[in-house]
Amino acid sequence: MDIPKEHLVDMYETMVKIRRFEERIRELYFADKLPAFDIAAGLIPGEMHLAAGQEPVAVGMRPHLKAGDAITATHRPHHLAIAQGVDLNKMAAEIFGRETGLGRGKGGHMHLYSVEPNFGCSGIIGEGIPVAVGAAMAFRHRKTDNVALSYFGEGAANQGAFHESLNLAALWNLPVVFVCEDNAYAISVPKTASTAIPDNSDRASAYGIPGVLVATNDPVAVYEVMGEAIARARRGDGPSLIEIKTDRLWGHFEGDADAYRSDEFKTDMNERDPLATFGKRLIDEAILNEADIASIQDAMYAEVEAALEFAMNSPYPAPESALEDVFAGRIVQL
Amino acid sequence: MTTTTERKLTTQKAIAEAIAIEMQDDDSVFVMGEDIGVYGGIFGATEGLLDKFGPERIIDTPISETGFIGAAVGAAINGMRPIVELMFVDFFGVCMDQIYNNMAKIHYFSGGNVKVPVVLTTAVGGGYSDAGQHSQTLWGTFAHLPGMKVVVPSNPYDAKGLMIAAIRDDNPVVYMFHKGVLGLGWMTNNPRATGVVPEGAYEVPIGKANVVREGSDLTIVTIGLSVHRALDAAEALETKNVSAEVLDLRSLVPLDREAIVASVKKTHRLLVVDEDYQSFGMTGEVITTAIEGAFDYLDAPPTRVATPDTPIPYSHPLETWALPSVDRIVEAGSSLLVAR
Ligand SMILES: Cc1ncc(C[n+]2csc(CCOP(=O)(O)OP(=O)(O)O)c2C)c(N)n1
Ligand SMILES: [Mg+2]
Numbered sequence: 001m002d003i004p005k006e007h008l009v010d011m012y013e014t015m016v017k018i019r020r021f022e023e024r025i026r027e028l029y030f031a032d033k034l035p036a037f038d039i040a041a042g043l044i045p046g047e048m049h050l051a052a053g054q055e056p057v058a059v060g061m062r063p064h065l066k067a068g069d070a071i072t073a074t075h076r077p078h079h080l081a082i083a084q085g086v087d088l089n090k091m092a093a094e095i096f097g098r099e100t101g102l103g104r105g106k107g108g109h110m111h112l113y114s115v116e117p118n119f120g121c122s123g124i125i126g127e128g129i130p131v132a133v134g135a136a137m138a139f140r141h142r143k144t145d146n147v148a149l150s151y152f153g154e155g156a157a158n159q160g161a162f163h164e165s166l167n168l169a170a171l172w173n174l175p176v177v178f179v180c181e182d183n184a185y186a187i188s189v190p191k192t193a194s195t196a197i198p199d200n201s202d203r204a205s206a207y208g209i210p211g212v213l214v215a216t217n218d219p220v221a222v223y224e225v226m227g228e229a230i231a232r233a234r235r236g237d238g239p240s241l242i243e244i245k246t247d248r249l250w251g252h253f254e255g256d257a258d259a260y261r262s263d264e265f266k267t268d269m270n271e272r273d274p275l276a277t278f279g280k281r282l283i284d285e286a287i288l289n290e291a292d293i294a295s296i297q298d299a300m301y302a303e304v305e306a307a308l309e310f311a312m313n314s315p316y317p318a319p320e321s322a323l324e325d326v327f328a329g330r331i332v333q334l
Numbered sequence: 335m336t337t338t339t340e341r342k343l344t345t346q347k348a349i350a351e352a353i354a355i356e357m358q359d360d361d362s363v364f365v366m367g368e369d370i371g372v373y374g375g376i377f378g379a380t381e382g383l384l385d386k387f388g389p390e391r392i393i394d395t396p397i398s399e400t401g402f403i404g405a406a407v408g409a410a411i412n413g414m415r416p417i418v419e420l421m422f423v424d425f426f427g428v429c430m431d432q433i434y435n436n437m438a439k440i441h442y443f444s445g446g447n448v449k450v451p452v453v454l455t456t457a458v459g460g461g462y463s464d465a466g467q468h469s470q471t472l473w474g475t476f477a478h479l480p481g482m483k484v485v486v487p488s489n490p491y492d493a494k495g496l497m498i499a500a501i502r503d504d505n506p507v508v509y510m511f512h513k514g515v516l517g518l519g520w521m522t523n524n525p526r527a528t529g530v531v532p533e534g535a536y537e538v539p540i541g542k543a544n545v546v547r548e549g550s551d552l553t554i555v556t557i558g559l560s561v562h563r564a565l566d567a568a569e570a571l572e573t574k575n576v577s578a579e580v581l582d583l584r585s586l587v588p589l590d591r592e593a594i595v596a597s598v599k600k601t602h603r604l605l606v607v608d609e610d611y612q613s614f615g616m617t618g619e620v621i622t623t624a625i626e627g628a629f630d631y632l633d634a635p636p637t638r639v640a641t642p643d644t645p646i647p648y649s650h651p652l653e654t655w656a657l658p659s660v661d662r663i664v665e666a667g668s669s670l671l672v673a674r
Pocket of ligand 1: 075368
């Protein structure tokens, strides 16, 4: 692997952190909802979309980012937020609906907004894609060499916003990298039943921009392709569209019976778990040893645990604060 | 002696049954939307229909709402009676042009010559911490725009009868089911979401409100899950010797103004409860209706309990505070009787 060792280690550490975060959120999500699952109950009520299995998509871009680069993400945002370095304490606190959260409890897990690093995500499919185009317009106008990365699922590539955004970015030669996370399903609907062609990367040709397919859920492959696309955008050579084949290891949301995916599909998927696979590869190639892996785990688990404690020990916002932050400035309409 | 069947269904199952009955009888009825086939609809409104009717009539779509809702309009004006699902009403932003500029206006533009019999089903409502893009009701927004009927059932019996009426209606009907009245296993248990539903086809007429509780001291006008909140509040008010009448509007378009006026003439006081945003919406319209039709009968200024004009917050204490609650209704109802 022709990649600096510190990048490989950084990517692995970040994968461990993401997976641990998702596993712990999953445990805590179910804590007070069972035996009769009640979505409104528990420490973390509401919908919860976790990204276990999609870590390579997130960590592969991480070493190429610089301060000020923008990410727009989706309803399944944790892996990307963590990889970009969004404050883990504040992010956890938002998920728990606390005053100390990124959005003071107003947004929740689908609406994580961070100013530094520059991260945002939202729950409407395709919604963030044009926002990345606008971020890129701002970067160019302000004469920075920042880039905007727009992440979305393969399901979103059939939304008008995707096509309009690609055209705009291509037309105006903007520094955007469009990244499609293809986990083969949009809730229960398989890509084969939703998309007229096999690979969304081919759709780039309709807009005259590079389209690259990353055919394996491998952080190294993602690293290489994203490195090129980000460098290209930073140089002012315009947007790219990347599609990455990845896996959603768990249900669409927690509590999803996941009956629409066959046992065979799920077994195959679990066998190619990218965290285990990448860890083994780093050992095989003598980049890390077992002891390194153990100490990475200890460190990442501790960081996650500290964030969760911070969140759970934080106070809830005052109920009337629901009226605040609708507008900038002191406008409260009752 | 006649025997009555006391079969009980949840609202969700009642909706699916209504669709099945109409599909059986009318080959032009079909359903499309996201996850409505294999999954049976995220809220179960199409449960079991794929097995019964097959993928030609129960069609899972890509996430392309402008495309497939526009296609429903096209199918409807060409002899079909599509039922098309917008998974959550909050997603209307990506497809509203097809809904209000096309679906709702083509009949008018054609001078009444073209009919657009689409049923647009959609889930509404909050109260389970799904935050600001998955918790809105927005029925006021749809009702504001001319040309579509807007139906909001609060119980299984009405849900079935209103669905059958909606499918048979030659107009576009936006059929909004509140997640809290469906009787879903994964939502907080709600006993009122299960009830007696007759087998076979029957219609509940669209545009007729229903007095779900008789009373003499004040009228609570509401819709959707807030009907349940109002009924709980009416019980609490009873213990304070206040007799509240509860009027379930069942549809905003057409709005049963006669029923509102008649009830206010009887009780002389009006409280409107709405889970939608307070300003420029249902509460203002109902209160105006009462003032126009029963001004001389009012013993107190009409009042309202609604969601304040803020996006729906995620955090539980904030959301609970913002949405209409039984406590807020009881308080507003009690103050109405003190007010002179
Ligand atoms: C406009 C819009 N339509 C539908 C939905 C409901 N929805 C939420 S996630 C999802 C599937 C998304 O699939 P994909 O884009 O592949 O992302 P994944 O969940 O696989 O990460 C759907 C249909 C939505 N949030 N917004
Ligand atoms: Mg997907």
